[in-house]
Amino acid sequence: MALTATISRPLTSFRRPSSAVLRPSTSSDAFPFGFPVPRYSVKCPSFRIMASSASLQTPVKSSSSSFLDRKETGFLHFAKYHGLGNDFILVDNRDCPEPKISSDKAIQLCDRNFGIGADGVIFIMAGTKGADYTMRIFNSDGSEPEMCGNGMRCFGKFVAKLENLQGRQSFTVHTGAGLIIPEIVEDGNVRVDMGEPILKASDVPTKLPANKDQSVVKAELDVDGVIWNVTCVSMGNPHCVTLGTKESQNILVDDLKLAEIGPKFEYHKMFPARTNTEFVQVLSNHHLKMRVWERGAGETLACGTGACAVVVAAVLEGRAERICRVDLPGGPLEIEWREENNHVYLTGPAELVYYGTIPL
Numbered sequence: 001m002a003l004t005a006t007i008s009r010p011l012t013s014f015r016r017p018s019s020a021v022l023r024p025s026t027s028s029d030a031f032p033f034g035f036p037v038p039r040y041s042v043k044c045p046s047f048r049i050m051a052s053s054a055s056l057q058t059p060v061k062s063s064s065s066s067f068l069d070r071k072e073t074g075f076l077h078f079a080k081y082h083g084l085g086n087d088f089i090l091v092d093n094r095d096c097p098e099p100k101i102s103s104d105k106a107i108q109l110c111d112r113n114f115g116i117g118a119d120g121v122i123f124i125m126a127g128t129k130g131a132d133y134t135m136r137i138f139n140s141d142g143s144e145p146e147m148c149g150n151g152m153r154c155f156g157k158f159v160a161k162l163e164n165l166q167g168r169q170s171f172t173v174h175t176g177a178g179l180i181i182p183e184i185v186e187d188g189n190v191r192v193d194m195g196e197p198i199l200k201a202s203d204v205p206t207k208l209p210a211n212k213d214q215s216v217v218k219a220e221l222d223v224d225g226v227i228w229n230v231t232c233v234s235m236g237n238p239h240c241v242t243l244g245t246k247e248s249q250n251i252l253v254d255d256l257k258l259a260e261i262g263p264k265f266e267y268h269k270m271f272p273a274r275t276n277t278e279f280v281q282v283l284s285n286h287h288l289k290m291r292v293w294e295r296g297a298g299e300t301l302a303c304g305t306g307a308c309a310v311v312v313a314a315v316l317e318g319r320a321e322r323i324c325r326v327d328l329p330g331g332p333l334e335i336e337w338r339e340e341n342n343h344v345y346l347t348g349p350a351e352l353v354y355y356g357t358i359p360l
């Protein structure tokens, strides 16, 4: 019998064990996709009968006369979501311990001309290490990052659909960046407890010379002869944040040729795991504007972990307060770096674009 998790709890602590209540699924937990349930899985033959841990409306028969079996080919059922234009293919992977598609397939599916088109593919997986769920993600270049802030908001919305959860909800998600807690709030936005930023240079990681406290704040980075002032922050994934060059403390982000300079930061020898790079214009001490060049995805319309890193960097450089609105090309995010627990909170929208099915 398939089980679905019903979770509703206040968000007061972090990195705590899961206490999700498990209940048998019923027909009211109908799988949201409006297409026939597949009779196979793509990379998990042992889960052949069950397409999703959400209940199926009709029993699945393994019939050799079915169209899909006859074709002997696979289909991927997915939901397309976006968080401020940072868009993802979401796959219900709860019935399979490994992502249902390979990183090579993710590259194809993310292609905006020859595929579905997305900045990444996100897998909703069963919980591990005491969490309610696990999130894995491939960037559009097939690399696997530790975390994704906008993706986590989409993850939260999709889980609520899959589990038929209404209203305010929160759950714990195990990621490469540790335990992350998305909460769907009253207005439908998702607020994510992103945990603590990592500032220790070797953990970001960056080879840039660190301060006494091992952080890299307003260090000089030479990119083709231009000296940029950069602060390095990991939100589980690496970020290089710049609020200006040695010449000028103010960047006009709209004027930057990101496609030209972005890759030079991403592959700079000072960043052994490559890096995401945020270019920031300070509008006031509560209002920042940024553009991002993402590791493994290029310029995107928004980056949640990036916006968090930007506020942390701007605070460390004395250019902003701990609660900021961050404007990205796709729209604004609210970021708070809370002093009492050192956690960063990210709040913003996540929207379903469509459900789809694609042959593999």
Ligand SMILES: N[C@@H](CCC[C@H](N)C(=O)O)C(=O)O
Residues within 6 Å of the ligand: 086, 139, 144, 145, 146, 147, 148, 149, 150, 151, 237, 238, 276, 294, 295, 296, 297, 300, 302, 303, 304, 305, 306
């Ligand atoms: N867009 C994401 C970040 C996705 C991962 C990133 N490209 C990386 O490789 O670290 C976000 O919203 O945080």
